[in-house]
Amino acid sequence: MQTNVWPTMKWIDYQMKWNPSDYENIRTIRVPPEKVWLPDIVLFNNADGNYEVSFYSNVVIESNGEMLWVPPAIYKSSCIIDVEFFPFDEQTCAMIFGSWTLIKMK
Incomplete structure (x- = not known):
């Protein structure tokens, strides 16, 4: 299955905090992902x-x-297809996302 997705990823990086009053009241910036x-x-x-x-x-x-x-991407995922009631079948395909390196929360 090919899917266009826009996964919304949110996290907190305490090293990226600043006091807006120290920087002309700038509260939000946008930077390249790299x-x-x-x-x-x-x-x-x-x-x-x-x-x-x-x-x-x-x-x-x-x-x-x-x-x-929110990086847009096109994924190709695999799932089991049940065509028993074709052409009136409905398919449900789960996309399983997760961290590649994080084993568990500490």
């Missing part, structure tokens, strides 16, 4: 090992360290 740490979220049931990205959206950083990244 300039900051990004979570290593992958599609575990990826069918071909690749994903296509049409463009790399900026990461939105709030002064309290909140990070927001």
Whole structure:
């Protein structure tokens, strides 16, 4: 199954906090994704090992360290298809996302 997705990834990076009053009351900035740490979220049931990205959206950083990244991507995932009632069948396919390196929360 090929799917266009815009996963919304949010996290807090305490090293990215600042006091807006020290910087002309700037509360939000946008930076290229290659300039900051990004979570290593992958599609575990990826069918071909690749994903296509049409463009790399900026990461939105709030002064309290909140990070927001919504990278558009096209994934190919694998799932079991049941065609018993074809052509009136309905399919449900779960996309399983997770961190590639994080084992568990500490």
